[in-house]
Amino acid sequence: MTAGPPQTVVIVGAGLTGLATALFLAERGHHSITLVDLVSGTEGYNSNAHDPVPIILGRHRETLRLLRLIQPPTASEASSLFLEFRLADGRTISYHPPRLPGSWQWIMGLLRFRGLAWRERWTLLSYLEQLWEGARSLPPDLDNHTADQWLESIGQSPMSRKQIWSPLSRWLTGNHLERLSASVFVHQLAEIFLQNARDVFLSSLHGSIGDRFLTPLRQALERKGIVPLRCAERPLLRVGPSGIEAIRLPDGRRIQARWYIIALSHRELLALLPEQLLARYAYFARLVDLEPLPEATVEFRHRVISPCPRLVLLADNLFHRVVLTPTAPGEMTCRLSVTVPPSLEELPDDRLLQAARDELQQLYPHDPPRGTLTGTVHRNQQAALSLHGGVTLRRPLQQSPLPNLLLAGPWTDTGWPANIESALVSARRCADIVDRQSTR
Ligand SMILES: Cc1cc2nc3c(=O)[nH]c(=O)nc-3n(C[C@H](O)[C@H](O)[C@H](O)COP(=O)(O)OP(=O)(O)OC[C@H]3O[C@@H](n4cnc5c(N)ncnc54)[C@H](O)[C@@H]3O)c2cc1C
Numbered sequence: 001m002t003a004g005p006p007q008t009v010v011i012v013g014a015g016l017t018g019l020a021t022a023l024f025l026a027e028r029g030h031h032s033i034t035l036v037d038l039v040s041g042t043e044g045y046n047s048n049a050h051d052p053v054p055i056i057l058g059r060h061r062e063t064l065r066l067l068r069l070i071q072p073p074t075a076s077e078a079s080s081l082f083l084e085f086r087l088a089d090g091r092t093i094s095y096h097p098p099r100l101p102g103s104w105q106w107i108m109g110l111l112r113f114r115g116l117a118w119r120e121r122w123t124l125l126s127y128l129e130q131l132w133e134g135a136r137s138l139p140p141d142l143d144n145h146t147a148d149q150w151l152e153s154i155g156q157s158p159m160s161r162k163q164i165w166s167p168l169s170r171w172l173t174g175n176h177l178e179r180l181s182a183s184v185f186v187h188q189l190a191e192i193f194l195q196n197a198r199d200v201f202l203s204s205l206h207g208s209i210g211d212r213f214l215t216p217l218r219q220a221l222e223r224k225g226i227v228p229l230r231c232a233e234r235p236l237l238r239v240g241p242s243g244i245e246a247i248r249l250p251d252g253r254r255i256q257a258r259w260y261i262i263a264l265s266h267r268e269l270l271a272l273l274p275e276q277l278l279a280r281y282a283y284f285a286r287l288v289d290l291e292p293l294p295e296a297t298v299e300f301r302h303r304v305i306s307p308c309p310r311l312v313l314l315a316d317n318l319f320h321r322v323v324l325t326p327t328a329p330g331e332m333t334c335r336l337s338v339t340v341p342p343s344l345e346e347l348p349d350d351r352l353l354q355a356a357r358d359e360l361q362q363l364y365p366h367d368p369p370r371g372t373l374t375g376t377v378h379r380n381q382q383a384a385l386s387l388h389g390g391v392t393l394r395r396p397l398q399q400s401p402l403p404n405l406l407l408a409g410p411w412t413d414t415g416w417p418a419n420i421e422s423a424l425v426s427a428r429r430c431a432d433i434v435d436r437q438s439t440r
Helices: 016-027 061-070 104-112 118-133 148-154 156-175 181-195 209-222 266-272 274-281 282-289 347-362 418-438
Strands: 009-012 033-038 076-081 083-086 092-095 202-205 229-231 236-240 243-248 259-262 292-303 310-314 317-330 333-339 376-385 405-406
Touching: 009 016, 009 274, 016 033, 016 061, 016 209, 016 418, 033 243, 061 209, 061 418, 076 317, 083 156, 092 156, 104 118, 148 156, 156 181, 156 310, 156 317, 209 292, 243 333, 266 282, 292 347, 317 347, 405 418
Parallel strands: 009 033, 009 259, 033 229, 083 310, 259 405
Antiparallel strands: 076 202, 083 092, 236 243, 292 333, 292 376, 310 317, 317 333
């Protein structure tokens, strides 16, 4: 197979997904790329440049691959850490699988994990062994059950569902155990915990999303002559009988290309799509059913001498997670994620801030973080994607029914919840589709 001619590509949306798609294409020799971004486009899954980089799992292969591609060797600071659980009785227990080959790592990791009662560890282990040996199989209608129902059916007590499984599900998927599809949860657990020991390793990158992802991506693209075009209003898609014909910018310019890749949130995409596509294709109509989930976090930045990142999942009712990450030399960011009530607005900021300070006091009873600056509360209506039963079938594949239109974004069908890894997997798949067509 020989490399074909470079393809012309328009990418709408220059957040993490759009920038990564452009870089993956440029790396394969497709330099004729136009990136179109909205100046005030804050709607979406929002790669907020100032946010700390989320904790990265060894299984986040696409994320680690991108970091290797864009980071100068001098910026490789990262610290490893363990997954910790703070139980209702105040004890903190870490999940610490040994570096053993194959299934030994999770067998020993589970046996040693004191967050679950002995009996529950044995029940879970024997259940997994039976699955492994083919002596039993997962229920065929797993997607019709919630993760909570499934855990109950395999002998996990209400206490361990509250203390361990519920905050784990929130961290891994952004979803409540009571609403999350059992099938999605099982898939995530198997992907992360039941493969290689290194998949479960956690690393915390120093710096913000801007420092580690967005700025190096923009710089790498700039070196290849690709600079996003910024518009004050939404561009428009022009659809013809055989696909997208052009994109029209607010200043009246038309841009034509062989490929159009939309790297926006599903809500923004719906606002961009002509009605005729929604009416004609179930693929697009189904996007209406994708439901974003909100998140509120309380953030403190404080000074430290030696940064020590932590990820603690909480059995608490108000917060389900505390993450401490180094964001600048001598500075840590501490983020507490709120277990969201029906409406985010129900919790006033001052109550959240006080509760967060109390929580930190409990985490560090003898040595609370010093030099704590003023805390801030962040509320975001689209922080995750609801992964209830049936949603997997509604997440679209990257190739749309229009042959020259591709969709990228953490909410597309990637096998991951709507996180950075998912965004990058979708970007890679779009680049693969364009590349495959050019080599035909
Ligand atoms: C509060 C919150 C917490 C999160 N926590 C985690 C986490 O812990 N771990 C994790 O892995 N992931 C997390 N994520 C998800 C992660 O941030 C996203 O997967 C990632 O940022 C998605 O990037 P994106 O480029 O698809 O979207 P965005 O960053 O939203 O980018 C979209 C881009 O499109 C532009 N735009 C918008 N509308 C238009 C338009 N009509 N025309 C042209 N351009 C347009 C915008 O200006 C923007 O540049 C979190 C997200 C949020 C919001």
